[in-house]
Amino acid sequence: MQTRQVDVAIIGAGTAGMGAYRAALAHTRSVVVVESGPYGTTCARVGCMPSKLLIAAAEAAHAAAHAGPFGIRVPSVTIDGAAVMQRVRSERDRFVGFVTDTVDQWPAEHRLRGRAHFVDEHTLQVDGADGALQLEARRIVIAAGSHPQVPPAWRDAVGERLIVSDDVFGWTTLPASVAVLGAGVIALELAQALHRLGVRVRMYARGNRVGPLTDPVLQVRSRQTFDQVMPLTLNASDLQLRREGDQVIVQSGADEQRFDWVLAAAGRRPNVDALQLHNTRLPLDAQGVPLFNRRSAQVGDSHVFIAGDASDELALLHEAADEGRIAGDNAGRFPDVRVRPRRAPLAVVFSDPQIMIAGQSHAQLVAEGVDFETGEVSFTDQGRSRVMLKNQGALHVYAERSSGRFLGAEMLGPAAEHIGHLLAWSVQRGDTVQQMLDSPFYHPVIEEGLRTALRNLQRALRMGPPPIERCLDCGPGA
């Protein structure tokens, strides 16, 4: 078998791998990136971008169909499924093109096509189209990404009628009906988008949680909200799938429903199994995922680093990009490994209403035994939200009782992606609630709802009376 030596081998040419490549190059030209699948990141190919394109079409359809209350008459709204998917795929291909253009500019000797697995800590075997290659690497970055998880029983029961999120973006038109199995971020975004695009959708949740919010009050509100905006079956732990011709019968309790497709949205699994990590002495967790330091990306005290979805930590693009840079830089400079600061946490779901968690979640605060207070606001009567008929949801903000320092927030409501940035930046800086209240709040804006929550939080920190303050010009909620 042919053998090749390199300073740094990077497994995976996705967001994390590409970031690792750029960072490693600053230390050595002896770098190779091994990719077994198509170039183009998960985000651009089957993740963030195509899902936002589908959601943009869904919001256009929803807005047109709900203009009535504003005095705008729209007698008919028709979804041209072929046209919807045409835009989703062509724009998606454009975004993917930016990625592949970048990879194409890499020197040929830095690119290697094939499936890699560990022979030992320093040796990778890469099985490519023209045979196997032995890669001896002084340092290795695992950026192998993730894949949608599919319970084998489901696959056995319905065969190719079972699809995953990746498959949706290959559609050339919209199907008549889809059962969405799962109630996580991907399930929520796709189920609501397809529902708004006229597809008969039902979302099946194993338990009674809908979406990622951990604050008990907001989790209940999330469940109630999405139960109103789309067909939803909760506590479907007894789910039975049955194939009938080209259709699938989904049975939960006594209820049976028929769909063209079953979309398995049970989360994603890191691509570590094929790496044969058992051939190494790297420390692994129960799921076989390497144990690593999130500030250095280093696996144990080894010369191996891990980044992106493969680490099974935060499957978010902006985190994968950071992790890639950290892993690539440390692989390049090894053994002089450095720890890097990480950003304040921010997670967003592009549903309607949107969902966001900024800083520490309610669950994390409770788990860490932090002594914190909560400030709340409902958007039901918030001035600007009501003006735009986006007055749904609520926001909870959390602060440390002893210091008044802002710690985090959870939200279901309008413009959560923007409020999330405002709050995550405040967490990043260690703002106190008072510093935030001293900052400008324009009028009339959704941020005034945040101000109400912060005022209530400040009052709670002072153990003061129940909230009465409100924006005089924009209703009790604002």
Added chain:
Amino acid sequence: MQTRQVDVAIIGAGTAGMGAYRAALAHTRSVVVVESGPYGTTCARVGCMPSKLLIAAAEAAHAAAHAGPFGIRVPSVTIDGAAVMQRVRSERDRFVGFVTDTVDQWPAEHRLRGRAHFVDEHTLQVDGADGALQLEARRIVIAAGSHPQVPPAWRDAVGERLIVSDDVFGWTTLPASVAVLGAGVIALELAQALHRLGVRVRMYARGNRVGPLTDPVLQVRSRQTFDQVMPLTLNASDLQLRREGDQVIVQSGADEQRFDWVLAAAGRRPNVDALQLHNTRLPLDAQGVPLFNRRSAQVGDSHVFIAGDASDELALLHEAADEGRIAGDNAGRFPDVRVRPRRAPLAVVFSDPQIMIAGQSHAQLVAEGVDFETGEVSFTDQGRSRVMLKNQGALHVYAERSSGRFLGAEMLGPAAEHIGHLLAWSVQRGDTVQQMLDSPFYHPVIEEGLRTALRNLQRALRMGPPPIERCLDCGPGA
């Protein structure tokens, strides 16, 4: 004439006056608020709220009519003018109700109806329905608000066919055509909203400036953008108005056009003339507006304070509320006057694309001779903006060369109201550009466009090479 003594007299029961009342009460119960017009603030009655309601309807109509590119077929969109104005007025009345409810709860002896003018520094004459009253006040807060400015020549030329922004919100249906004279914030918001609601509109700008942006590059972009989205006549300094029956002929150069109404949107003038300030020795500017300290609201070193639109400084609700609190507190505690911190500046125009100025404007930086650098981004190719077909406009961010401290920004583009808060909060805290770049940017979001501008700014501060960095997964602009 009946005479009455009070500690604090407040002229005006609007946003500033109500804030001043609450603050003064903390020091004395001997407070009276004099109001000559209807209760309910300018913001709620004829400002922020009804304009945002009209804009919400306009955006609903625009969205329905432009769903095609997403693959959504909407054969017809009809504007029900009566229904549009019905919602605008009923929701407006609801917001006004919150204000009047608050005033109704004030003790009767704290409320005085009538028109006030100064007899001397300590004496106000209030002419009410049942005669005149002499009010001897130890301290006085001027919170008399403002009114739309109308060149008398225009009024003479077209009589009652000339309307101001206040009149629009009294409409029970939409007119066929309106000439909007002016290109400032109010003109821009109303002209575009009416245009999108099917009213034949033309906006006439005296010069070639459209909107408030002071950055020369962005001002040009603003003019070009709005010239494309609605009928616009620039450099109409020679404007001639002529009445013909129930219509108005608007002549600019050789061009003549016929409209049902002429909307004078030439800005607002503080309500100071009727106060007969010449009976006092208060220091006044050339426009007859009292000279004051914006951190104490104090007029000269006197016992008179001024707040809100009457001060002719920042006719913005959130500033008026702050100024009212500061003026009322200082009027209450006089002579122990205190200076209060003011918030970082933030101004937003709710046009499409939106406009915002956060922190110091380009013009202020130049006028103050600040040594600053500029970072730029265009939203034309910004990933998420393009996904939503909101990819219009640009953002300029400014930082001090010596310190790298972020100073301000001007923007024409999507979600400017939210980006504006993020940036104004950074100015408030004195963030450096690097601190901002270290903060989280989710994906795919419009904030990634801000990140590109900040990276370019950081590069300019370092005198580095031209920008090449971009978000791999969301296009060159992101």
